[in-house]
Amino acid sequence: MSFDYLISILKPMLEGAQMTVLLFIIAIVVSIPLGFILTLSVGSRFKPLSLIAQGYIYVMRGTPLLLQLLFICFGLPMIPVVGEYLVLDRFVAACLGFILNYAAYFAEIFRGGLLAIDKGQYEASQVLGLNKWQTLTKVILPQMFRIALPSVANESVTLVKDTALLYAVAVPELLHFAQTAVNRDFTIVPFFVAGIIYLIMTLLLTMVFKWLEKRFKFE
Structure with a gap:
């Protein structure tokens, strides 16, 4: 194994990593607000909306992500x-x-x-004369965000790793180029390189969330 060989496989793998990062950014930016909307829907007093949201969450969490990807890519066109x-x-x-x-x-x-927020917070907000919107945005959401941040961080790291599933639906991402190099050159070195790239991405993401946790912890 030479340095020139590492450079030759690193270039396409970094191009694949760009696809991985792009998917992560799109997924995280859209799924977090959508997840919060679902949370509000589950707690809605309008029962049909609450039941639909609960059913959706049950189905999406109860079936493999890979199956969902295959259905969207290959199943929907067959309807x-x-x-x-x-x-x-x-x-x-x-x-x-x-x-x-x-x-x-x-x-x-x-x-x-x-659920982790004490009910007294709601009562205190009423005593202060805050309406429901002010209570939600100024009292409840900041506390909820601090409580949920470690779990959001953990799920975000999982999301980075799950982007490897793109390989199953023929999207040329990091793992795709690693597998191509392994099949072509009969060496497992590309897998080690891919693993290092994933570790770097998750390390950077973990550092960002650690910074966020420290910042919001003392506010």
Whole structure:
């Protein structure tokens, strides 16, 4: 194994890592707000909305992410009549699958955060004359975010690792290029390189969340 060989495999793998990072950013930016909306829907007094949200969370958390990705990529186009209109670009389909799946997990994390807030906080807000919106935005959400942050961090790290599932739906990401190099060169070195790249990405993400935890801990 030479330095030149490492450089030759590193370039395409870094290009694949860009796809991994792009998927992560899209999924995290969309799934966290969607997860919070689901949390509010579960707690809604409108029972049909609450039941739909609970059912959605149960299905998305109870079935494998890989199965969901395969269904969106290959199953939707097979639906009679409307299937031809549901053919999506593989990357778009993958983003949709990750967003829908992780929104359910974040919804449960946020629900746990809300349940951890003492009921006295709501009563104190009423005594101070705050309306429901002010109570939610100024009292409840900041506390919920601090409580839920460690779990959100853990789920975000899992999301980075789960991006390897893109390989199963033929999206050229980091693992795809690693596997290609292994098959071509009959060496496991690309797998070690891919592992190091994943470790670097998760390390950077962990550092960001540690910084956030320290910042919000003392506010």
